[in-house]
Amino acid sequence: xxxxxxxxxxxxxxxxxxxxxxxxxxxxxxxxxxxxxxxxxxxxxxxxxxxxxxxxxxxxxxxxxxxxxxxxxxxxxxxxxxxxxxxxxxxxxxxxxxxxxxxxxxxxxxxxxxxxxxxxxxxxxxxxxxxxxxxxxxxxxxxxxxxxxxxxxxxxxxxxxxxxxxxxxxxxxxxxxxxxxxxxxxxxxxxxxxxxxxxxxxxxxxxxxxxxxxxxxxxxxxxxxxxxxxxxxxxxxxxxxxxxxxxxxxxxxxxxxxxxxxxxxxxxxxxxxxxxxxxxxxxxxxxxxxxxxxxxxxxxxxxxxx
Numbered sequence: 001x002x003x004x005x006x007x008x009x010x011x012x013x014x015x016x017x018x019x020x021x022x023x024x025x026x027x028x029x030x031x032x033x034x035x036x037x038x039x040x041x042x043x044x045x046x047x048x049x050x051x052x053x054x055x056x057x058x059x060x061x062x063x064x065x066x067x068x069x070x071x072x073x074x075x076x077x078x079x080x081x082x083x084x085x086x087x088x089x090x091x092x093x094x095x096x097x098x099x100x101x102x103x104x105x106x107x108x109x110x111x112x113x114x115x116x117x118x119x120x121x122x123x124x125x126x127x128x129x130x131x132x133x134x135x136x137x138x139x140x141x142x143x144x145x146x147x148x149x150x151x152x153x154x155x156x157x158x159x160x161x162x163x164x165x166x167x168x169x170x171x172x173x174x175x176x177x178x179x180x181x182x183x184x185x186x187x188x189x190x191x192x193x194x195x196x197x198x199x200x201x202x203x204x205x206x207x208x209x210x211x212x213x214x215x216x217x218x219x220x221x222x223x224x225x226x227x228x229x230x231x232x233x234x235x236x237x238x239x240x241x242x243x244x245x246x247x248x249x250x251x252x253x254x255x256x257x258x259x260x261x262x263x264x265x266x267x268x269x270x271x272x273x274x275x276x277x278x279x280x281x282x283x284x285x286x287x288x289x290x291x292x293x294x295x296x297x298x299x300x301x302x303x304x305x306x
Contacts, residue, residue, distance in 0.1 A: 018085040018168040025130030040066035054229030087177040091190040102193040107160045114154035217262040217289030224255035265289040
């Protein structure tokens with residue numbers, strides 16, 4: 001079968017490549033990037049104009065956080081622009097950003113347009129922006145994997161293991177391509193290759209007892225930097241716990257060490273959590289971070305009072 005439309009390409013091996021509708025998604029992401037760039041730049045400008053070091057550090061932190069969000073948006077733009085679906089006689093390949101999922105054609109059981117299913121499937125949280133990615137469980141369909149940029153004219157593909165939610169630019173040609181590949185059958189079956197769909201939001205919802213203290217620890221570390229800004233202008237020596245800082249500027253080591261500790265906790269605690277025998281240590285690490293940060297904040301506040 002020959003692919004229809006300029007958005008699809010068919011090579012000599014019969015492989016059909018279907019692009020996703022990404023213009024609206026990329027446009028929305030660029031708008032968010034410009035807004036975040038304004039917030040980030042404004043935060044830095046306000047921080048520079050501040051006389052108080054504490055407020056200045058707070059402005060810098062906000063500017064950096066907004067800049068990190070810009071990096072995340074730019075990564076999403078790159079990921080979406082690289083995404084495509086490939087149909088060949090042996091199977092369906094979903095290229096989603098830098099990852100690739102391969103579904104052998106013999107595992108595909110059915111294909112239907114989403115608007116003909118009669119189900120109202122809960123969509124991922126970024127659906128309004130134009131990014132439908134992630135994994136969820138729906139009672140009537142089972143596990144659903146999203147690799148799409150729009151709900152309109154979306155295609156659902158049922159496999160032996162899950163349901164795929166896809167949004168090819170030419171939905172009719174895509175559906176015909178899948179049906180023809182299934183009809184012809186596979187000569188040299190492909191090996192299934194899955195994509196890691198672990199969403200940070202989903203992971204936090206699944207185990208809030210682990211992730212909430214990790215987030216609190218990071219926030220308290222940032223608060224330590226702000227608190228340092230209010231202390232640095234003090235001329236007298238400051239006693240923090242058992243340590244006497246003759247120069248308040250030396251206190252910067254406290255928020256730096258706290259941040260390093262909490263960042264390492266955030267990296268390693270979820271990994272340790274995957275081992276059932278070590279889960280106790282994962283929780284111990286997760287709760288140690290905010291506890292230490294809180295005690296450091298308390299010590300610095302007591303040093304200010306004295």
